[in-house]
Amino acid sequence: MKKSSSFSPQKFDLQKTLFVSDLDGTLLGKGAVFPEGLHLPERINALTERGIRLTYATARTIQTVKDILAGITFTAPVALMNGVLIRDMIRGEYLSAEFISAHSALSILEKMEEMNIYPFIYTLRNDELSTSHTSAINPYMRNFMEERIKKYNKPFTLLPKLSDGVNGDNSVIYIVMMDTKERLAQLHGIVEADPSLKCAFYKDSYEPDIWYLEIFSASASKGAAVRRMKEFTGAENLVVFGDNTNDLPMFEESDFSCAVENAADEVKKQANLVIENAEMGGVVNFLEKAK
Numbered sequence: 001m002k003k004s005s006s007f008s009p010q011k012f013d014l015q016k017t018l019f020v021s022d023l024d025g026t027l028l029g030k031g032a033v034f035p036e037g038l039h040l041p042e043r044i045n046a047l048t049e050r051g052i053r054l055t056y057a058t059a060r061t062i063q064t065v066k067d068i069l070a071g072i073t074f075t076a077p078v079a080l081m082n083g084v085l086i087r088d089m090i091r092g093e094y095l096s097a098e099f100i101s102a103h104s105a106l107s108i109l110e111k112m113e114e115m116n117i118y119p120f121i122y123t124l125r126n127d128e129l130s131t132s133h134t135s136a137i138n139p140y141m142r143n144f145m146e147e148r149i150k151k152y153n154k155p156f157t158l159l160p161k162l163s164d165g166v167n168g169d170n171s172v173i174y175i176v177m178m179d180t181k182e183r184l185a186q187l188h189g190i191v192e193a194d195p196s197l198k199c200a201f202y203k204d205s206y207e208p209d210i211w212y213l214e215i216f217s218a219s220a221s222k223g224a225a226v227r228r229m230k231e232f233t234g235a236e237n238l239v240v241f242g243d244n245t246n247d248l249p250m251f252e253e254s255d256f257s258c259a260v261e262n263a264a265d266e267v268k269k270q271a272n273l274v275i276e277n278a279e280m281g282g283v284v285n286f287l288e289k290a291k
Contacts, residue, residue, distance in 0.1 A: 014051045014290065018076060018235035020226050020250065021283050023058040023068065025205030025243035026260050029279045032068065032206070038281040041072050047287050048073045053233065054287065055079075057222045057240075057250055059200070059214060061122070061129060062087060063154040076233050081122065082200050082246055083225030084173050084216045085129075086232075096228060097124055097173060098220035104196045105172040108215060109162040111190055117183070119215075120145075120156075121165035122174035132157040132165045140178040140210050175215040178204070184213040191215055200246040203264070214246075223249030241275075241283045242267060258286060 021027045029035035047054060057079035058065060065080060066089075074089040086096045105121075112119060118136040122129060133156060137145070148154040159165055166172055177184065184201065191199045191213075198218045204210040230238050230253075240247070240254040243263035251257040251270050259271035260282045268274050276282030 013237065014053075016236040017053070017239055018226075018230055018233050018237070019052065019054045019239045019241070019287060020057050020079070020229065020254075021054065021241040022222075022243060022247050023056055023060060023065070025262060025278055026241050026247075027056070027278065027283050028068070030206060032064075035279050035281060038284070040281055040284050043281075043284050043288070045071075045073050047284070048075055052287055052290065053235070055229065057083065057225055057229075057247075059212070059246060061131075061154075063129070064148060064152045067152050077229050079222060079225035079229060081174050082214055082216060082220065083222045083249075084220045085124070086225055086228060094124070094127060095232065098217040099124070099170045100172045100175070100215070100217050101196060102166050102168060102170050102172070104194060105166050105175070106163055108175065108191065108194070108197065109166070112177075112187065113162060115187060117177055117179065117187060118162065119175045119177040121159075121162070121172060122176070123165065123171040124173050125169075125171045130157060131155070132159050134159050134162060138179060144178060173216065177213050178210050179213075180209065181211045184211055188213055202245045205244060221249040222247060223251075223253045226250045227253050241286075242271075243278065258283075 024032055034040045053075045055076035055078055059082045061080055077086050077088050077095055079086050084098050085094055087094050118134050121132045145156055188201045191197050196218050197215055200214045202212055237255045239256045240250045241258045243260050245264060248270055257271045258273045258275050259268045260275055261277035275286045
């Protein structure tokens, strides 16, 4: 439910406020890059010099985030994979990680095989993040994989079968698939019935015919992550920016929430304020006006 807040964007105490932005479709424009001609990385660093603490909460992994945000100064931890991981970008280490139990991971992977749905499996072992899959991934996911290999040199491991990605330990942190909404809807219902799991089910920010179903521990979400990030930094106020339904959990945790104009209608309805769209640099424009 949208909060009624007396917190005014004209009265931010910059020293006591943490600003958290989603990336794709919110801070980033089409093609998952900063819009051309707006000089957003330089402007973000200028905001940091003014004392504004801006950080990020994304569904992306460290392999792509470190390239996308190269050259940007970090003053607070970053939430990755919808809040499953929180990482100190300066020290290069994870501050927290939420795991799916081996039992739950094997159970949901077995159901996927029965439905001929084949995901990417993300594991964290000894602080090293790995992504694995079988040869049966669909064309949407193959395009996703090939783009990340080409653009970010991200490694993927081919498995003979899905259960090989679990290896009997509790190292699985994330299971994700891309397909049509209709293909994923039944699996979405199965995951929601498992109290040990949580999922994000939403439309792609750039390709409206593609939907994501992301599965993770019930203790993880963007909302839980921004709450921890607020504690890590000692901030008193939390202001967030988003565009998609997986951003709503952090809207609930915030003192003030902003949706970009290109956001999903449901997200705009829940926001305290709608700002300029991602292609116009709405987040940075808003922050530059903060007093």
